[in-house]
Ligand SMILES: Nc1ncnc2c1ncn2[C@@H]1O[C@H](COP(=O)(O)OP(=O)(O)OP(=O)(O)O)[C@@H](O)[C@H]1O
Ligand SMILES: Nc1ncnc2c1ncn2[C@@H]1O[C@H](COP(=O)(O)OP(=O)(O)O)[C@@H](O)[C@H]1O
Ligand code: SF4
């Protein structure tokens with residue numbers, strides 16, 4: 001068995017606000033192996049970005065509550081921030097959601113890059129820039145982009161630059177939060193494929209690819225983690241999750257995906273009724289129960305994460321019954 | 329002035345072109361839309377698909393008469409909308425042809441409660457106030473919103489999906505003929521999206537509305553539309569019956585779109601080199617090889633731009 005790059009155990013991180021606690025990351029347990037791309041999917045507000053931020057930087061009101069996170073064997077939740085800062089870019093790197101908005105229209109790409117890395121104690125000297133140019137070629141951009149302004153570049157090109165810079169020091173672990181969401185389909189394919197290629201070529205070790213679009217995860221992820229309202233509801237190998245989902249939420253999510261070949265005239269897709277619950281001071285119980293067709297009294301208690309197989313876990317009292325329900 | 333309109337269309341777009349001038353002395357010209365032709369029919373959904381900057385929103389704005397065309401015509405019920413001059417005619421057009429956009433939060437005044445938003449529809453379009461309360465409740469129910477739980481709320485108290493339902497409810501109240509839905513649901517989650525799509529299909533069919541559904545998501549376009557228009561750099565490059573285009577795409581840009589779309593039944597071929605920039609060259613070669621051909625039907629209800637020269 002190959003080694004784990006990241007080990008997360010019973011992780012909880014809440015936003016502490018005036019009215020109480022927003023339980024956006026609540027009891028997550030999962031591992032990422034070396035060379036693996038873990039896809040994270042779920043509806044907006046379910047805690048995907050909070051998970052990313054918890055692993056990287058917990059700025060108030062976000063607070064680490066409990067649980068364990070080991071990156072390359074090191075406990076990063078209790079590590080002094082100065083020590084963790086040294087790991088940024090080198091061992092772990094984050095492409096935040098909305099990173100595209102960080103480009104300033106009045107600064108050249110070159111300046112943007114040096115500002116970005118300087119914050120992490122890296123000097124954008126000649127040697128560094130030579131490496132940047134080298135890497136830009138991998139994403140089909142040439143040197144001349146460095147002298148351009150961000151408004152002259154498309155979203156897809158800017159995202160390629162961000163991907164290049166975030167991985168310039170060959171981090172063992174890359175977290176990419178919604179890096180394809182604002183792009184055209186062709187750029188989505190390109191950027192997502194590039195990330196997988198970077199992994200194949202060893203530029204990055206492993207990655208966590210966050211998106212609300214499951215069909216992109218199907219293309220590049222090895223494993224998929226489904227979040228719902230701050231909880232992990234299912235995790236497993238990509239083909240298992242897409243073709244043989246066990247959790248009622250995963251099933252409903254996949255059933256609601258439009259696919260080429262399905263037209264309203266032939267087959268009417270159904271969405272999921274209702275909306276996710278508010279996470280502020282949310283109590284016990286399965287958080288999907290308000291929308292779940294299989295809900296029963298037992299679901300007032302929180303289900304544990306159970307093994308479907310060695311690699312595949314699900315958190316639902318009735319996953320076995322759900323599995324045999326062919327009507328769904 | 330009346331122009332004979334072709335067959336059963338409610339709106340015909342003919343040779344529509346829009347050039348934006350910007351920069352110093354407005355010398356820089358952007359051809360946002362060039363020589364676009366299509367028809368909109370009652371009870372049908374047309375999807376308009378293309379990459380960012382291809383001119384989709386510009387077409388929507390031209391139809392909504394928010395901007396004026398550089399050349400070409402938009403014929404609504406036999407009349408070129410450029411010739412709608414008096415206040416009465418214009419108000420009628422703005423009422424019957426409505427747009428709903430991606431960001432519903434930007435559309436609603438955050439200080440107005442939902443009931444007030446509906447009241448304003450009545451006053452600004454001079455609708456009969458007599459049956460107002462009853463009608464408002466009826467349209468809210470038809471978009472699956474509970475009137476009692478919606479009317480007293482402010483926009484920020486509703487979810488994105490609920491706000492989009494509200495937008496649609498508003499158009500129902502105005503008895504709209506043509507609805508321009510620009511990236512309406514791209515902000516929503518998959519699970520909520522389908523509900524809105526089904527709602528659009530239902531009102532289109534039951535009320536004989538005509539919908540222009542603007543998206544860059546091919547899967548959504550396929551699900552919802554009867555006809556498809558593919559835009560590339562301001563030009564309509566392929567158009568026709570949705571199933572025919574999807575089954576047999578001909579233009580290199582359309583083909584590239586199909587190769588990129590993430591689908592849970594087909595994985596991208598990672599062994600072949602894929603580069604969005606390649607399509608520029610491919611289109612150029614395609615046009616060069618077909619020089620002089622222009623638009624041609626490849627089958628019934630399926631037209632392709634073979635060359636722009
Ligand atoms: N008011 C304007 N002034 C100058 N140029 C404009 C203006 N509005 C649009 N354009 C240009 O016209 C072209 C088409 O823009 P449009 O907004 O129609 O694209 P779109 O297909 O809707 O793109 P997206 O998918 O990003 O919404 C672009 O090159 C755009 O920059
Ligand atoms: N600064 C904050 N203070 C309080 N609650 C927050 C804050 N940021 C996010 N949240 C809440 O945390 C939850 C998860 O948000 P987020 O991680 O951004 O979700 P996702 O990335 O999956 O869309 C949501 O309920 C959101 O409203
Ligand atoms: S635990 Fe109960 S409510 Fe939750 S998903 Fe399973 S069956 Fe549904």
Ligand SMILES: [Mg+2]
Nearest residue numbers: 048049097178
């Ligand atoms: Mg997010």
Ligand SMILES: [Mg+2]
Nearest residue numbers: 384385386510
């Ligand atoms: Mg647009």
